[in-house]
Structure formats: C-alpha cells, structure tokens
Amino acid sequence: MIEMCNPIIVEFPLRGTWLAPNTPGTKIPSHGTNKLGTRYAYDFIQVDWERNGLPAYKVGFSHYLFLGVPLEEYYCWGQEVYAPCNGIVVQAKDGYKERSRTNIFSDTLNAYKNAHYFDPEKDDEQLVAGNYIIIKYDDGVYAALCHLQNSSIQVSIGQNVKKGELIGRVGHSGNSYAPHLHFQLMDGEDIKTANGLPCAFEQYEIYQENGWKTISNGIPTDKDKIRFQQ
Template sequence: MSARLFAHAACLCSFFGASPLLAATAADLPPPRGCDVIAAGAPARAATTVQTIVFPPPQLDMRTPLEPTVLAGTGRNYLLYELHLHNFSDEAMTLRGLEVLAGSERQALLALTAAQLRQRVRVAGASSEEGAAQLAGGQGAVVYLCLAFDASAAVPATLRHRLLLDGALADGPPIGTRHTLLAVLGRPLQGTGWTADNGPSIDSHHRMGVFVAGGMAQLARRYALDWKKYRDGSMFAGDARDVRSYHAYGENVLAVADGEIVQARDGMPDNIPRTPAGFTPAVPISMENVAGNVVTIALGNGQFAQYAHLQPGSVQVKTGQRVRRGQLLGRVGNSGDARVPHLHFQVASNPDILASEGLPFLFDQYRLKVAENAWEARAREYPIGDGVIDFGTP
C-alpha cells in the first residue's frame, strides 16, 4: 500500500492533548470518536438485501488481521478492530455503507452511511481529506471499527460485515470476538493526576498508525496509551521547553507483572519538548531508536509489555533479568520520538514496538475522578477516555 496511507505511522510522539474530563460516573464519559454505541434493547435494523445475486460477486477481499476481544473499558464493553479491504477487480468500487451483523442474524447491530464510513476509512494512495468513497481497481483500504456496547448489552460471539456497493453487496467472513487472553496488569505508574492520552479514537495517531515492516501491515499501537500527568489542568508549570517543568517527568515507572526483561535500552538523550516554535529530536529518529530508552517485559502467552521514552540514565533493569510486579524499571522521560514527557505503554505480540500487533489488556484496579474531590473505584478495565486516574501510592 502507498506510504501516504500510513502518514505519521512511525510517530510514537505525544502532543499537548486535551484537558482531562470529569463525569458523574464512568459510564457517563463519552466513548472515543469513531466508537459507535450499541445500546441495550435498541431496535434492530433489518440488514440490506438485493433481489438478484450478481455473478461474479464483487471481487472485494475483506479480512481482519487480528480478531477483536471483548474489552471492559470505563463503563462499556468494547470491540476494537480493522477490516482490510482489497479490490481485486479492474473496476472502481464505490463504498455506499457498511453493516455489522451479529453471527447469523439478519439484523444489523450497526449501519454506517457513506459519510460515516468515510470518517473511518483510509484508502491506500489517498489522504484522509480526500475521503474513502471509492476504491480503484487493485486498490486497498483499512476500515477502523470500534463498537461500544452498553454494560447491559449482549456482545455477540461472532460478527459479520456487509459492504454496500453500487447495485451489489459484499459479505465478509465471520470473525470471533474472544480472540486474545486478556492480561490483567498492575499499575505502570503511581500517584494521581494521570490521563491516558491517544487512546482508541480515530483522531489518534496510535489508532490509525498501521505500519509496514518486514512485509506486513500491522498495528502495534492499537491499544497503546500515552500517560501524561496534569495539575490544575496543565501538563507543566514553568518553561515549556524544559523537561523538568512537566509533572510527569522523572516519575517512577513500574513493572505491571512478573516476567523476563527481553529488551532494556538506556543512553538516549531527552528531547527539548515541542512548542509552537517547533520540534527537533535530540538525535535523528530511526527504526532502532524510535522508542527512545525502552524496557520490554515478556508476560507469557506471546504478549509483551512495552515502556517507551524513558529518562536517560534511569533504566534499572537489564536484558535477561527477572522482575516482579511493582518493581522499579525506570523513570518517565522524553527520549526517542517523544514531543513532551510521558510514558508510552502498550502490550504487543512481539518485542518490536512497531512491527507487531497491539493486544488488549486490563488494569486490575485504579480510581477514576468523576467530580471535584470525588473518585470511583474501577477494577479489571482498560481506561478509555480522557478521565483523571489515580493509581495509588505504595
């Protein structure tokens, strides 16, 4: 696929971001943009049908490289995944809509119009501004889907997808919704004021960051989070170009589970934080150093916890070492492809922070700020949204 489809794909960076949100309860936090709410008891819509089945059927390949897994996330249950499309014909196909169906049901859980679908599609060789209404012959695209089920809504065991074309329908194969064994992790940080930025929104470079390496298009940062720390609505106090002005800088980074260190790198300098005047990394960014000072823990079951952009000189572990949950690994920094001090955290299918598939995970417990001086305990969830989080103190 064209490199234009993957613009900004290599950027592990974090910009200033929005201020944290407050809500009456966790369920009141809005889902990320591009996540469609499936309400309990909502009237179902009959799936689209055609009177005549054309031959040959639309030559549109429709695949999901990594099937989703039901993920509890701040008051809802989420399915987060992608459809990779490839037009194998020599004629253009116009995408008129998409329906998501539950198992063998004839009713649609979700029906996206052409305009809604356009927001969720990136076509190879076309910028996002050009939309995704049409796939030329031989062209490919990625559809980024996120279903947000209300807590009381049933999540089907399988899904099917139907693309509406001009005068035809293209049906994809069924996919499961319980693919990955969810790791339940301890806290990666301690204390309060943390916000999980750049989560699964179609505005996030993490979510839209499909990256080709080793001949495979993968999405390592599907569930990645950029942990930033706020006080009084701001990430820093003082000189915005001084890393020490940022509340997250130098905070302890902790092992989320027992495991073996399979990657530990130190010695990369911090960057001067990005400001409106611009940004220049301390050293040129490459595939080898994009994560900066980094630690990776093998969790077992083919899953790896990755911590990026650590402070130079702070890494406390070495490759091959066994660590215990809660053990100090290093400190928050601004190394590698980082614009402001933060902790980039993700779980992936191998130790390569870009050439891997991002996997879902849960934190065993944290507190979510729901009002001024009011907190709500959350357990076994993935923190979705821009809420303020308290991981507690030792």
C-alpha cells in the same frame, strides 16, 4: 468497543494521578496507526487539573509556545515507572539522549519525519521509542514501556521482574512531543514488526462526582482523572 472485550489484564505502571490523552478507551487505533505495535497503546501524562487546558507543564502557555519548556518543568518527567506484570526483560535500551526542553515546532517536525519516513528495515527503533524496556509476560505477550528518561533504566536483559517493581522513570526520549509514558502490549518483542494487543488495568480509581471510584479491569478514556496507589 468489541475489540476490547477480552483484554489482557496488567497492573497500572505508574503511581499518583494521571491523564491518558491517547488511549484505546477513546479510539482505535489509539495513535492513528497500527504500525510499531501501537494499535492499543496508551500515553500517560500528569497535568494541573486546576488550570484551563490541563497543561502538563508549570509555566504559562505563551512560554511553552514561544520559548519551549525545560523538562524539569513538566509534572511527570522523572516519575517512577513500575513493571506492569511478572516476566523476563527481553530488551532494555538506554543511553538515548533527551532534548533538554520541548519545542512545539521542532518536536512536531520530528514527529512528522518519524511518522512518514521511519524505515523499519534500516532505522533504529530508538528513533521512535527512545529509551525503552520490553518485558515478556507470557507466550506471545510482551509489554513495552517507552520514552524513558536517559540513564534511568533499572533492569537488564534476562532479568526476572515482579509486578510493581521499579524499572525506570518517565522521560522525553525518541519520538516524544513532551515527557510521557508510552505503554503497549504486543505479540512479539520486536517493536518494528509486532502487532498490538488489547489490555486493561486490573485496578485504579477515577474521579467522578466529587469522589474517587474504584475501577476493576478497566480501560481509561482520555477524559478520566486516573489515580493508582499500590
């Protein structure tokens, strides 16, 4: 993809093994829209690689469909999130309550409402971003990490952070179908008005041909089994 030829390079913001169901490595805009700085955004989840359908939860599909799933039954809920770059925290919004369990019907309705009726002129960005952190990496380059676990944010506005520093935990706040980390780079600190910027990860591994292969300055696709251990 020509748009991704000169991406900004940052560190992978998670540890362990992950899947990116939404990624600019597969389609652009990765989330189907350019709004809210999401053109080149990533979503990351953890799944059971041995089960059909690669579920992100420990219960069966019928339980998920009819009863919903408590957040603690998701593999990635509560996993640690790390700063992808050195920088200054310019926004850190916590305290947005998470729904205690997922529900495919209410979560879909919530997503539809936010997609079609969210008004950046008057609505709070936490309706879509949930609990989030924005780090100024460079002039005109800001990293946003969204949908964090309630009360998990470890940093505050004005704080200098180092790449690889623990900053929060994966959650299910805001416009979220299920616990996951939403990550994007933007050209401004205001999610409502910023444009997305292409980014790649300086190093991670993908599982290929029964073994792990190191990738440098890579952009994962939605099929890649991604692993990063600092």
